[in-house]
Amino acid sequence: MLHRALEGIRVLDLSRILAGPWCTQNLADLGAEVVKVEHPQRGDDTRGWGPPYLDAADGSDARLSAYFISCNRGKQSVCIDYGQPEGVAQLLELARHADVLVENYKVGTLKRYGLDYASLKAINPRLIYLSITGFGQDGPMADKPGYDYVFQGMGGLMSYTGQPDGSPGAGPLRTGVAVVDVSTGMYATSAVLAALFQRQQTGEGQHLDIALLDVAVALNANQGANYLVSGKNPQRTGNAHPNCAPYEVFRCADGYLILAIGNDTQFARFCDVAGRPDLAQDPRYVTNSGRIEHLTELRKVLTALFPTRSRADWTSAFDAAGVPWGPIHTMEEVFAHPQVQHRQLRQVATHPVTGEVPMVRNPMLPANPQPLKPPPLLGEHTGVTAVAAIAAAR
Structure with a gap:
């Protein structure tokens, strides 16, 4: 079964927000051990992206934002401050025993701490090091940050999404979900799986460079091809399809x-x-x-x-x-639909503090899946002994 496909694979997750965590959640769902490294005080930014929040069942102050729940199940949370020498040492030890590292910092940030691919390759040549950035590792805009919304516009998606000129509400429109982030996470998942397969043949890891801008341009799909073939910019057509009618x-x-x-x-x-x-x-x-x-x-x-x-x-x-x-x-109608219920798309995990955590089944996995592991509280698995145990588990 696919939920055990990546058993024995250890992933060091230094990513935050959505694209990186979406990738590492996929890897966790497929059986990998994912250690999520978070800032000791703030943690992943999306821990504070609410409401809504899921409050602790035991009445404590602990809580999980719905946003964080959506992309962080099945992971361990370890708080490490890599701005301190001891934090760098802990990360180096974790990287020495990792199969995959996923990070989405600005280009050059981790190099300042000796945590870039070249440095980690020297201690772990089998490491697959995935960098997710807005614009990629090189080029004139490589040093700039960016969020999903920026790339929906910059990549062209918003130019033909929305009501046409002259109609009520005319103008560019973003999608209702962070489609570039989610798609980047899916492309990144595919890249990691391909790199793991290639490592079986070569014995070597590699550096994967995934950019949100690249994904946004690729997502234009038939609209991008329409332009390349015709030389004409796609226009906003509301809910109509550009190539099929009605x-x-x-x-x-x-x-x-x-x-x-x-x-x-x-x-x-x-x-x-x-x-x-x-x-x-x-x-x-x-x-x-x-x-x-x-x-x-x-x-x-x-x-x-x-x-x-x-x-x-x-x-x-x-x-x-x-x-x-x-x-x-509506979302209420989605989860009440008999086909959605038959496919068991709504799943529940149980956390010892927050109690039941509702989530959505990974569509890569079959119905009747194994019980899901809940997303972790900030630093739930922290501690020098815990970190040492994770690093020395092999």
């Missing part, structure tokens, strides 16, 4: 739904359900390319058509005819 949100008599037509056959079936088979024969709309070219006219027809029926009427007819559609759920 593929967007429509308002019914009592709510909204997503109509997701992916080919001409599906469009013909939709037209039959809608009582407008003539639309599928209209030369403007017979092909997907034609529907994209004449989307303004088609949208006017459909926008007037959908409010004539309830959402339940439409969706039951769509299901019967094989027309792709989707709901727009």
Whole structure:
């Protein structure tokens, strides 16, 4: 089972916020031992990113922010101040026995303490050292910091996300979750797993350089390819798809739904359900390319058509005819959905201080997973003897 795939792999996690911790949480979920190194007073910044917080079940002052919970389960927390010589010595000892180190400090920060890749490679040539930064390890902006929001804009994602000019609420819009950070964590996970596989063949570690800007540019996917092929900047189209039509949100008599037509056959079936088979024969709309070219006219027809029926009427007819559609759920509706419940996506871990900690199952792992380990309290596993034991465990 995948939850034991990385048993025996030790990860030293010097990362904070989301991209790095998302990667190391994946590694922990896959069975790696992850030691999260935190500042003795502040810890990971996201410990204070609330409300909401999960308060201690025993009535103490201990608490976990929901943000921190989302990306730090299954880890040990050790407080080490690497600004002090003894802290550097502890980290060096941990690195000597680690398989993977993950850090997301500004370029050059860890080098000042002798904790850069070149220094650690000298004592552990098998170490896989992952650096996550905003702009990468080199280039004219390598020394600059940056957050997810910055790269959603700089990487192009926000330029075509939002309502088009002339519409209510027009303007660039970010996604509702830190999609660049999360995607960076996933790319970083893949890179670490590939490096571990390569190390089996070569016996050597390596330095992995993952940049949020690089990921943001890659995330443009078909929109980036659209530009490279056509030379035209993608425009904001609200909820409409740039390459498929009709593929967007429509308002019914009592709510909204997503109509997701992916080919001409599906469009013909939709037209039959809608009582407008003539639309599928209209030369403007017979092909997907034609529907994209004449989307303004088609949208006017459909926008007037959908409010004539309830959402339940439409969706039951769509299901019967094989027309792709989707709901727009609140979080409450998401976790109450029978398919989500069947897939056991909501999981609960138990912490001795905070009690039950609700979390989301890692989609890489199957349903009916092994019991999850909760995220740690700040410094929960700290202590000279604990650090020494971790370092000497091999």
